[in-house]
Amino acid sequence: MGQGVSKIGDKIIFIPKTLPGEEGLCEVLQSKKGVEFAKLSSIELPSPDRVRAECPHFEDCPSCHYLHTSYANELLHKKNAIQKELRPITIQGEIEVIPADTRFDYRNRIQLHYDLNEEKIGYIDVKNKRINEVPHCLLPQKIIQEKVKSLYQNKFKGFPQKRETGHIEIYVNSKTNRVETAFNKAYAHAGFTQVNFEMNEKALSLIHSYVAPKINKTSLVIDLFGGKGNLSRAFSTSNTYVVDKYHPKYIPKNDIQKFINLDIFKKKSHKNLAKQVGGECDVLLIDPPRSGFKNIKLFTDVLKPKVIVYMSCKTSTMVRDLLSIDNEYHFHKAHLLDFFPATYHYESLIFANFK
Numbered sequence: 001m002g003q004g005v006s007k008i009g010d011k012i013i014f015i016p017k018t019l020p021g022e023e024g025l026c027e028v029l030q031s032k033k034g035v036e037f038a039k040l041s042s043i044e045l046p047s048p049d050r051v052r053a054e055c056p057h058f059e060d061c062p063s064c065h066y067l068h069t070s071y072a073n074e075l076l077h078k079k080n081a082i083q084k085e086l087r088p089i090t091i092q093g094e095i096e097v098i099p100a101d102t103r104f105d106y107r108n109r110i111q112l113h114y115d116l117n118e119e120k121i122g123y124i125d126v127k128n129k130r131i132n133e134v135p136h137c138l139l140p141q142k143i144i145q146e147k148v149k150s151l152y153q154n155k156f157k158g159f160p161q162k163r164e165t166g167h168i169e170i171y172v173n174s175k176t177n178r179v180e181t182a183f184n185k186a187y188a189h190a191g192f193t194q195v196n197f198e199m200n201e202k203a204l205s206l207i208h209s210y211v212a213p214k215i216n217k218t219s220l221v222i223d224l225f226g227g228k229g230n231l232s233r234a235f236s237t238s239n240t241y242v243v244d245k246y247h248p249k250y251i252p253k254n255d256i257q258k259f260i261n262l263d264i265f266k267k268k269s270h271k272n273l274a275k276q277v278g279g280e281c282d283v284l285l286i287d288p289p290r291s292g293f294k295n296i297k298l299f300t301d302v303l304k305p306k307v308i309v310y311m312s313c314k315t316s317t318m319v320r321d322l323l324s325i326d327n328e329y330h331f332h333k334a335h336l337l338d339f340f341p342a343t344y345h346y347e348s349l350i351f352a353n354f355k
């Protein structure tokens with residue numbers, strides 16, 4: 001996804017940052033079981049959809065995938081991608097694409113890797129583990145961009161000298177609206193938070209408009225993989241349970257939602273949860289990590305939700321999970337929420353109801 005494909009004989013070559021119909025030269029970087037991974041060297045016949053990337057790091061940076069074309073075209077490619085991925089399940093109606101208002105300046109946190117020996121700070125390329133320097137990265141919010149620039153200007157000032165390699169998280173503290181940094185911590189910003197505030201608001205309002213008419217003050221809502229309760233915070237029912245595998249210090253204080261600390265992937269966790277919430281529920285919100293929610297059916301069998309809202313950053317695992325409950329549920333609306341403009345990532349959101 002998000003990359004060009006070429007063919008020489010039977011061999012398939014993936015070439016990122018190219019567009020359909022383009023001709024040019026590439027350098028093969030890696031071969032694996034009849035598939036090659038290459039890097040574009042030069043373009044001889046550019047697509048009419050090609051534009052000059054606004055970011056000076058685009059060619060070498062592993063983080064962005066679409067800056068060689070317009071945002072409108074990026075969204076078209078993303079829509080094609082989600083359409084293909086959703087094919088195995090039957091969904092009523094068109095897929096609704098919800099774009100971001102801005103293609104840049106949106107991330108409220110980023111993670112940079114550093115290597116004191118190599119004197120480098122930047123994004124890590126997972127393919128070759130190399131650090132790509134990105135002093136002018138446009139994805140984070142402007143106040144983070146300023147902090148990144150100052151990190152490069154004062155290279156390694158204040159970095160822990162005991163550890164030669166590590167990572168630094170740069171994030172906006174949502175309470176103070178100030179930029180903070182943390183070295184070598186898993187969740188520096190106190191538990192999981194969505195990286196794009198503006199798109200998160202759009203997702204919340206969409207979910208709210210769907211769920212609110214279906215619940216009342218006593219409806220039972222379960223927010224699975226709920227983190228700090230983001231997706232269900234605005235519901236009016238006093239019977240909302242947020243379920244997550246927390247580190248205890250991340251459990252928020254909150255009078256409306258009840259928090260349950262549970263490993264959802266653990267054997268019998270469905271029975272454990274059903275006991276704690278008292279049985280069948282009205283609405284089940286699901287927002288798992290990229291690996292998805294393989295044991296979804298165990299939960300829907302005991303909780304019998306009338307409505308399911310499934311949000312996912314990896315459509316293929318979501319489709320796998322929904323296929324396991326498609327005898328019992330109608331999937332009647334799918335959305336692509338563009339939480340991650342300029343990259344090939346997005347959030348998929350599907351509403352379902354009991355047949």
Ligand SMILES: C[S@@+](CC[C@H](N)C(=O)[O-])C[C@H]1O[C@@H](n2cnc3c(N)ncnc32)[C@H](O)[C@@H]1O
Pocket residue numbers: 192193194225226227228229230231243244245246262263264265266287288289
């Ligand atoms: C994509 S985040 C969603 C968080 C939340 N819905 C939000 O909007 O902020 C996935 C969440 O799944 C949680 N998680 C990961 N593995 C888990 C497990 N085995 N059991 C319970 N929660 C888990 C993580 O702690 C994280 O909060």
